Amino acid sequence: MRKRDTYARVDGDVLFLGNSLLEIRLSAITGGIMGIENKKTSIQYVNQEESSPVFYLWTLLSDKLHPHGPYFGNDSEPVKIRSPNRKTFQSFKLDNTAQSKSIVIEHRLLGSIDVAYTLTVSKDSDLTYWRIKVNNQKKDLRWGQVVGIGFPQLSGLRLGQRSENDVLVRPNRFGEKIPDPVGKAGSYPVNLCYEGFASMMWMDLYNTESSSGLYLASYDKTLLMTELESEADVETRTMRLGLRKYAYIPPGGSWVSEPYVIGVHSGDWHWGADAYRYWAKSWMQKPDVPDWVREVDGWYGVGLGPRQYHDSDSVYRFGHIPSLYREAEYVGLNWIEVWGQMVMNGCYRFYYPDPYLGTVSELKDAIRKVRKRGGHIGFYVNVQAFDPRLPQLPVRYHGRIPPDVPIPSWWDEFRNYAAVHFDGSHTRQYIRHDEWSDGHRIMCTACEGWRRYLMYWAIDKYVKDYGADVMYIDQVSSPPVEYCFDFTHGHSHHGACVQGRTETLKRMVEEGRKAEQDFALVFEGNGDAVGQYGHVHLLTSVAGQTQYPYPEVFSYTFPDAIIIDGFANGWSQETMSCYYPKMKNRTWRNEDVVNRVFLFGYRFDLCLPLKSGDPFTEYVRKVINLRKRIKTWLYSSRFMDEIGLQGLPENVVAKIFSHDECLIVTILDNRALRAPFELRIELEQYESPRIEGVTMHTLEDTGELEYVVDQNAVLVKISVLPEEIAALILHKAMTKDPGDKPS
Numbered sequence: 001m002r003k004r005d006t007y008a009r010v011d012g013d014v015l016f017l018g019n020s021l022l023e024i025r026l027s028a029i030t031g032g033i034m035g036i037e038n039k040k041t042s043i044q045y046v047n048q049e050e051s052s053p054v055f056y057l058w059t060l061l062s063d064k065l066h067p068h069g070p071y072f073g074n075d076s077e078p079v080k081i082r083s084p085n086r087k088t089f090q091s092f093k094l095d096n097t098a099q100s101k102s103i104v105i106e107h108r109l110l111g112s113i114d115v116a117y118t119l120t121v122s123k124d125s126d127l128t129y130w131r132i133k134v135n136n137q138k139k140d141l142r143w144g145q146v147v148g149i150g151f152p153q154l155s156g157l158r159l160g161q162r163s164e165n166d167v168l169v170r171p172n173r174f175g176e177k178i179p180d181p182v183g184k185a186g187s188y189p190v191n192l193c194y195e196g197f198a199s200m201m202w203m204d205l206y207n208t209e210s211s212s213g214l215y216l217a218s219y220d221k222t223l224l225m226t227e228l229e230s231e232a233d234v235e236t237r238t239m240r241l242g243l244r245k246y247a248y249i250p251p252g253g254s255w256v257s258e259p260y261v262i263g264v265h266s267g268d269w270h271w272g273a274d275a276y277r278y279w280a281k282s283w284m285q286k287p288d289v290p291d292w293v294r295e296v297d298g299w300y301g302v303g304l305g306p307r308q309y310h311d312s313d314s315v316y317r318f319g320h321i322p323s324l325y326r327e328a329e330y331v332g333l334n335w336i337e338v339w340g341q342m343v344m345n346g347c348y349r350f351y352y353p354d355p356y357l358g359t360v361s362e363l364k365d366a367i368r369k370v371r372k373r374g375g376h377i378g379f380y381v382n383v384q385a386f387d388p389r390l391p392q393l394p395v396r397y398h399g400r401i402p403p404d405v406p407i408p409s410w411w412d413e414f415r416n417y418a419a420v421h422f423d424g425s426h427t428r429q430y431i432r433h434d435e436w437s438d439g440h441r442i443m444c445t446a447c448e449g450w451r452r453y454l455m456y457w458a459i460d461k462y463v464k465d466y467g468a469d470v471m472y473i474d475q476v477s478s479p480p481v482e483y484c485f486d487f488t489h490g491h492s493h494h495g496a497c498v499q500g501r502t503e504t505l506k507r508m509v510e511e512g513r514k515a516e517q518d519f520a521l522v523f524e525g526n527g528d529a530v531g532q533y534g535h536v537h538l539l540t541s542v543a544g545q546t547q548y549p550y551p552e553v554f555s556y557t558f559p560d561a562i563i564i565d566g567f568a569n570g571w572s573q574e575t576m577s578c579y580y581p582k583m584k585n586r587t588w589r590n591e592d593v594v595n596r597v598f599l600f601g602y603r604f605d606l607c608l609p610l611k612s613g614d615p616f617t618e619y620v621r622k623v624i625n626l627r628k629r630i631k632t633w634l635y636s637s638r639f640m641d642e643i644g645l646q647g648l649p650e651n652v653v654a655k656i657f658s659h660d661e662c663l664i665v666t667i668l669d670n671r672a673l674r675a676p677f678e679l680r681i682e683l684e685q686y687e688s689p690r691i692e693g694v695t696m697h698t699l700e701d702t703g704e705l706e707y708v709v710d711q712n713a714v715l716v717k718i719s720v721l722p723e724e725i726a727a728l729i730l731h732k733a734m735t736k737d738p739g740d741k742p743s
């Protein structure tokens with residue numbers, strides 16, 4: 001056998017599948033995983049004495065005399081986990097084609113549920129493809145509904161000598177980077193649901209000492225709801241990584257998965273992000289972003305009504321919107337985003353404009369005034385939650401809602417559109433016990449009835465009737481995203497929530513564009529699938545959602561996504577401290593949040609009071625002015641994290657962006673005593689351009705900097721920054737160096 005060949009072979013009780021870069025070993029007796037080897041670094045990833053199953057099934061248990069009958073699961077224990085073992089093992093088969101080698105393993109569970117999985121490697125590829133097929137020949141509904149497929153499952157993972165050097169990167173919202181995930185067990189959730197917590201379908205575990213990494217992804221174009229599992233085993237000091245799909249395979253049904261991918265690599269998580277981006281780009285739609293959104297620097301977010309979204313003392317009404325917009329203009333923005341415009345204010349789920357804030361014609365007039373000044377204005381709708389108390393409203397609204405306005409009714413209609421658990425119950429949100437309501441209900445976004453309601457308010461009323469040109473859709477990529485076990489809604493799998501959200505956003509954009517050709521859709525959270533249609537992702541990277549926040553993960557994977565970040569969901573001292581672990585005892589300010597938004601090149605989410613003359617407002621105005629001086633390049637560049645950046649002193653952070661005409665470096669110097677330093681940028685990471693001038697833009701001014709080119713790197717002397725943030729533009733020579741010409 002030549003060294004570079006691919007191979008699938010059996011030797012005793014072990015099945016071997018590999019190529020020049022990697023090898024996977026399975027047990028020929030159980031079909032379980034025994035080993036994954038990175039041949040480049042000679043590291044064995046799987047550290048366990050016995051093989052472990054690579055899949056499990058969830059079957060519904062519906063054998064109790066339950067009022068719902070056998071269709072729904074028992075309320076006490078709806079789901080049973082079924083794992084394969086030596087007894088369920090049926091056979092293995094080696095497949096050889098000219099391009100690739102495969103191993104196929106077959107199991108039979110519960111006497112009549114056939115499961116076959118196939119692992120494939122190709123020549124010189126560091127990606128292995130895994131597929132699973134379930135053929136359910138069970139006859140009895142009470143034990144025979146398959147409702148979850150955990151695959152692939154990899155346990156015993158440790159990618160170097162010491163698990164302390166392992167790092168887990170996950171797509172928890174904007175991203176998470178968890179050093180020593182075994183040692184940190186318990187401080188992060190095991191499961192991340194795509195796309196409530198998880199914004200993408202990939203994870204990466206790598207070891208900083210052995211420079212070895214494992215990439216696990218689902219290449220599922222059907223966007224089935226997927227759980228990303230990462231669980232530490234503190235006894236063996238290893239990790240289990242796995243995926244689970246919410247596919248529905250009833251008795252007599254079958255299901256074939258889309259591919260799953262396990263990659264073996266050197267280096268860190270950026271490899272995984274590159275691999276996932278390559279796949280996503282191969283099929284995902286690019287959002288049709290209006291020109292004004294590409295150019296926009298951010299929004300001024302205001303909350304109307306007494307339940308202020310921010311801490312202003314004022315109670316704003318529709319009539320105040322034009323003057324609030326003037327404050328946005330003062331800091332350099334042309335966009336006002338409005339919360340609380342509806343009955344009950346806040347983020348309520350019935351969207352008729354609150355009569356206590358003014359009339360509908362006053363609202364329309366306010367919108368018209370903003371638009372007349374060239375401004376953009378958006379309002380709030382929630383994608384998934386409903387108040388089951390409706391149509392009942394507090395007494396103060398009696399007689400205030402015109403009779404031709406449809407007030408949605410839970411009992412008469414909307415409970416038919418709610419997401420349903422395996423046991424027939426509803427998913428609740430914000431559960432409270434101090435009032436008669438026990439929380440909102442999570443609705444099925446794949447259900448036409450619910451979608452009709454959202455379309456009516458978001459598009460028919462706010463865009464087409466009232467004249468808004470933006471809609472903000474809340475909780476699109478935000479928990480509690482749920483499966484829905486009500487198949488009368490028309491979805492064929494209960495894991496339809498990502499499909500439902502994606503389709504809903506697609507239709508909103510299509511319909512919105514019919515009335516307003518520059519209509520823009522913003523959504524809460526960030527996500528690859530919904531980002532095909534939604535134009536702006538609202539990050540909440542400072543809002544305390546994880547102890548390991550790392551927005552680099554999503555931004556580097558999807559550098560074209562337009563992201564707005566800042567204050568909409570509040571921010572916490574704890575989260576800010578997570579970003580700067582070496583800075584002790586510093587009290588962070590609103591200005592520090594703005595600085596981070598600047599650093600990442602995100603658009604500014606300013607959901608807090610702005611007033612000319614106020615120090616924070618004046619600071620924001622200067623930062624936006626600085627942004628405007630670099631945005632020509634920045635907004636059409638690619639976020640490259642810190643690749644190729646060296647020489648940053650402690651407590652100085654920088655990010656690099658790649659543009660055809662230049663490299664852009666944003667700098668955030670958090671040191672108590674700022675001092676000069678020398679920044680080194682490795683140019684070979686950027687196709688070795690010839691640098692022809694370095695400009696530094698600060699809050700105060702713009703000037704040329706001295707630089708030296710040294711062995712394919714450029715060294716820039718950074719003088720003491722007048723304030724914490726600055727940006728460098730390293731201009732590329734647009735003509736080739738004469739010396740480069742072939743003679």
Ligand SMILES: [Zn+2]
Nearest residue numbers: 444484486489
């Ligand atoms: Zn449903």
